Amino acid sequence: MKKKNKVLWIEVIVLIFCFFLLFFLYGPFSFFREFFITSSMTTFSHQYLARMFYTSEEIDQVMRRNKVIEKNMVTSLSKIHVKKRRKLYSIRKIYGPLYQGYLVEIYDPFRIHLVTSFHMGTEGEDALTVAGRHHAKILINSVGFLDPDFTSNGAVPHGTVIQNGKVISQYGTSNVGGGFVGFTSSGKLFLGDVSVDEALAIGVKDAVEFGPFLIVNGKKSSIEGNGGFGIAPRTAIGQRRDGTVLFLVINGRIPSSVGASMKDLIDIMEKNGAYNAVNMDGGSSSCLIENSKVINRPVGGGKNGLRKLPVFWMVK
Numbered sequence: 001m002k003k004k005n006k007v008l009w010i011e012v013i014v015l016i017f018c019f020f021l022l023f024f025l026y027g028p029f030s031f032f033r034e035f036f037i038t039s040s041m042t043t044f045s046h047q048y049l050a051r052m053f054y055t056s057e058e059i060d061q062v063m064r065r066n067k068v069i070e071k072n073m074v075t076s077l078s079k080i081h082v083k084k085r086r087k088l089y090s091i092r093k094i095y096g097p098l099y100q101g102y103l104v105e106i107y108d109p110f111r112i113h114l115v116t117s118f119h120m121g122t123e124g125e126d127a128l129t130v131a132g133r134h135h136a137k138i139l140i141n142s143v144g145f146l147d148p149d150f151t152s153n154g155a156v157p158h159g160t161v162i163q164n165g166k167v168i169s170q171y172g173t174s175n176v177g178g179g180f181v182g183f184t185s186s187g188k189l190f191l192g193d194v195s196v197d198e199a200l201a202i203g204v205k206d207a208v209e210f211g212p213f214l215i216v217n218g219k220k221s222s223i224e225g226n227g228g229f230g231i232a233p234r235t236a237i238g239q240r241r242d243g244t245v246l247f248l249v250i251n252g253r254i255p256s257s258v259g260a261s262m263k264d265l266i267d268i269m270e271k272n273g274a275y276n277a278v279n280m281d282g283g284s285s286s287c288l289i290e291n292s293k294v295i296n297r298p299v300g301g302g303k304n305g306l307r308k309l310p311v312f313w314m315v316k
Helices: 003-025 031-044 045-051 054-065 127-134 198-204 264-273
Strands: 065-070 087-094 100-106 112-116 138-140 159-163 166-171 177-182 189-192 204-210 213-216 222-224 234-240 245-250 277-280 288-289 312-315
Touching: 031 054, 031 245, 045 288, 065 100, 087 127, 100 138, 112 127, 112 159, 112 204, 112 264, 127 138, 127 288, 127 312, 138 234, 159 177, 159 198, 177 198, 189 198, 189 234, 189 277, 198 204, 198 288, 204 277, 213 234, 213 264, 222 264, 234 264, 245 264
Parallel strands: none
Antiparallel strands: 065 222, 087 100, 100 245, 112 312, 138 288, 138 312, 159 166, 159 204, 177 189, 177 204, 213 277, 234 245, 234 277
16 A cells, blocks of 8 residues: 555656646746747757757747847957056855856956867867966866767867967857957957957957857947846856956856856846956856866866866966
8 A cells, every 4th residue: 555655646746747847848937938948059969958848940939039139349459458466366256046156357367378278179178187287377168169969079169269369270150149259469358250360450369259248348238038048057258447357157057056147147247347248158168277176066077077178268
């Protein structure tokens, strides 16, 4: 009798779970449905989750309703006045309704460099390996990468990569908005949808192509719906008018931190004084290393949760 009762209770629990799942997926309230679809589609590796329950037409309709509308602007570099300070950086925790993460304030932007996997083009490397090789004080992930079957080894970054004033890689596009994201030889964060030649002529020293842009010249991008990127682990960078650079890494897909939306990133960056800010690759790529120690909670699945990646931003 006890065994039958136990089986009955299991069946009841399963039925209740199925009822609530169907209610959230197909019920009258679109909030959960649209966040489920946008969160699944933005991960690339988990798009099958959305396609299990919805048609391509339904997914396309949701993605059209939820998007970031960027300001069609280029960074006004003359508005940034870099002030060198003795202190290199500080790091602190930040919290929101659904997320927990870290904000790194870098006071000397001349100490920021773009570094790559030793075998970029063939195989990526995890952040700890790269940070150790360069003796980095701080290191975060950067641009997205080619991952056609969702089992990529992080070898080939999307878009153009400029390092030390030279183009070192060019492959396709990330299709996430934005444009060039980089630092000039004068320590200023440059954001702009420009050509490679234009970026180099402006004096961009290190750069990648990614987005979307969050804030340009103090003007915030507009958010329609939930922004179209769902809720996930995030990485973003920004700069204040005094030259201070902000590295933001948000944990996600763990019980203590579900993740952040594009609106969350804009709000955090604006609250912390960013004059320019941009989203970097997120999800399983998001990572923050300080002095060869993993600070955040990466969900990339590799050693220490770190995924192999091609390009990083480093504070030397």
